[in-house]
Amino acid sequence: xxxxxxxxxxxxxxxxxxxxxxxxxxxxxxxxxxxxxxxxxxxxxxxxxxxxxxxxxxxxxxxxxxxxxxxxxxxxxxxxxxxxxxxxxxxxxxxxxxxxxxxxxxxxxxxxxxxxxxxxxxxxxxxxxxxxxxxxxxxxxxxxxxxxxxxxxxxx
Numbered sequence: 001x002x003x004x005x006x007x008x009x010x011x012x013x014x015x016x017x018x019x020x021x022x023x024x025x026x027x028x029x030x031x032x033x034x035x036x037x038x039x040x041x042x043x044x045x046x047x048x049x050x051x052x053x054x055x056x057x058x059x060x061x062x063x064x065x066x067x068x069x070x071x072x073x074x075x076x077x078x079x080x081x082x083x084x085x086x087x088x089x090x091x092x093x094x095x096x097x098x099x100x101x102x103x104x105x106x107x108x109x110x111x112x113x114x115x116x117x118x119x120x121x122x123x124x125x126x127x128x129x130x131x132x133x134x135x136x137x138x139x140x141x142x143x144x145x146x147x148x149x150x151x152x153x154x155x156x
Contacts, residue, residue: 019115020046066133072097072098072112072142073097073098073142074097074098074100074140074144075097075098075099075100075143076103076140076146077099077103077121077145077147077148078104078148079103079104079147079148079150080103080114080121080123081105081109081114085103086114088099088146089121090117093117098117099117099119100139100143101120101121101135102122102132102148103123103124104129104132104133105123105125106142106150110124111123111125115148
C-alpha cells in the first residue's frame with residue numbers, strides 16, 4: 001500500500017478520514033459507507049498518535065422528516081402518568097424520537113390528558129386497548145412500546 005496521508009477505521013474499512021481543510025482539525029470524514037457495530041480503531045502510517053474528531057450532521061429537513069408519524073421510530077409510553085413514564089418520554093424527546101400522543105393506563109386514569117415536554121398525551125383505559133392500538137400501529141408502523149402500567153391495569 002502506498003504511503004498516503006489518511007486514516008482508516010478498522011476492523012472494517014467503513015470510515016475513511018482525510019486531511020481537513022480546516023486547520024484546527026487533523027482529519028475529516030470522506031464518506032461513511034456502512035455501519036460498524038464493533039470498536040473502531042484507527043490505522044495510520046505515522047508512528048505518532050493523532051487526535052481524531054468525528055462529527056455527523058443532518059439537514060434540518062431530513063431530521064424533521066425522520067420524526068414525523070410514519071417516518072422513523074416512534075415510542076409509546078404506557079403508564080406515562082408516573083415518574084418513570086415521564087422520564088422516558090423526556091429522554092426520548094431529547095433524543096429526537098417521535099412521541100406517540102397516546103398511552104394506556106388503568107381504568108381510573110382513562111380519559112386523562114398528561115402534558116410532558118409540551119406534548120399532550122391521551123390516556124386510554126383497558127377497555128379501549130384493541131381499537132386504539134390498531135390505529136396507533138397504522139400511523140406508527142415502527143413502534144416501540146414502553147410499559148410502566150400497574151398489573152391491575154393490564155390484567156383487568
